[in-house]
Amino acid sequence: MITRTGIRTGSRAASCLLCQWRSFGVSHRRLADKPPAPTPGASSDLNSKGALNGTSPVVAGNPDAGATEGPLAHAPRAYGKKLKDFTPTPLARPIGMNSPPSPGENTGIDKRTLKERHADFTNYEKHLKRREYLKNKISRPYFRDWRNLQFHEGKTFLSPPRPFRADLSLYFPNLYGRTLAKVDADTTPLLEGRASVVAVFSSMWAENQARTFTSPDQNPALHEALQASGGRAQLVQINVEEDVLKAWLVRFFSGSLRRRVGKENWDKYFLVRRGITDEIRESIGLLNSKVGYTYLVDHQCRIRWAGSGPAAPEEKEGLVKGVQRILSEMEQEGVGEHFVRRVVAKKPEET
DSSP states (O other), X not given: OOOHHHHHHHHHHHHHHHHHHHHTOOOOOOGGGSOOOOOTTOOTTHHHXXXXXXXXXXXXXXXXXXXXXXXXXXSOOSSSSOOSOOOOOBOOSOOSBSSOOOTTTTOOXXXXXXXXXXXXXXXXXXXXXXXXXXXXXXXXXXXXXXXGGGTGGGOOOBOOSSOOOTTTOOBOOOOEEEETTSOEEESHHHHTTSEEEEEEESSHHHHHHHHHHHOTTTOHHHHHHHHHTTTSEEEEEEEEOXXXXXXXXXXXXXXXXXXXXXXXXXGGEEEEOSOXXXXXXXXXTOOOTTSOXXXXXXXXXXXXXXXXXXXOHHHHHHHHHHHHHHHHHHHHXXXXXXXXXXXXXXXXXXX
């Protein structure tokens, strides 16, 4: 027989057990305390790359986690810790990609079939990786690149005092875009076999900075060296516009660009919209989208010299001497009008 006293005693015991169960409840960890999840696009050889070129290893979802050595390790970025003070230092190590570029890479074009897209869409693990990647993209401060211009006009690094050795230099990546000749093309076939001064920019401010290295009025000695090369040296301009509206405006005013560049240089002016990943930006030092960057690429697509922001007088001289040195190396190697590409076997990735 159940009495009221028994019911009350049982209810008290149940409530006490409930309170005890609640007292052991643990709240979820904060998002900031959670370790970053792996994201797509991470390369297996990023750690070794960071040791080679002095940049921090990059993961697409967490690009600011990495090494602490090298001239680019503490450079201001659009992500990561906000810097209050920064002084650029000369590049002490080569920058670039570990593997030689090939046409068709980094196009940004999705070549998956409908079946493959459906399989990826219904894959929960890939969904989580994609969500982590988008979360890191959205969390980046929009005006960080503009604020970083306060540090020496956005200069990310100083040019090396002399070109990097050919056997130690790393590679300029293949980029894909539309030229002023109204043709979609890769940059690698254009760069192979010639010494190339490559200017990369994505705004008028950045273009004006790159022009301090490459324009005839700012650096006449460079154009004298280009003309004296007999076509073995060239100037290549890459306009990176990932925003659809800005890319449409550039194409709309492409007529004025053609008149300014000249018909002989239409195939050397690229409008690139996709394909430049965080890994590429970290590897070649393209850390601020509002800053102009200038690279000296040899006939085997290796970055032998690099500059950022506005040019200093000694940096202009260093660029001209670098072009002359590469032309001298090409002459010693017998590189003429017909360049035979050397196929370098890529190292197998460790599993």
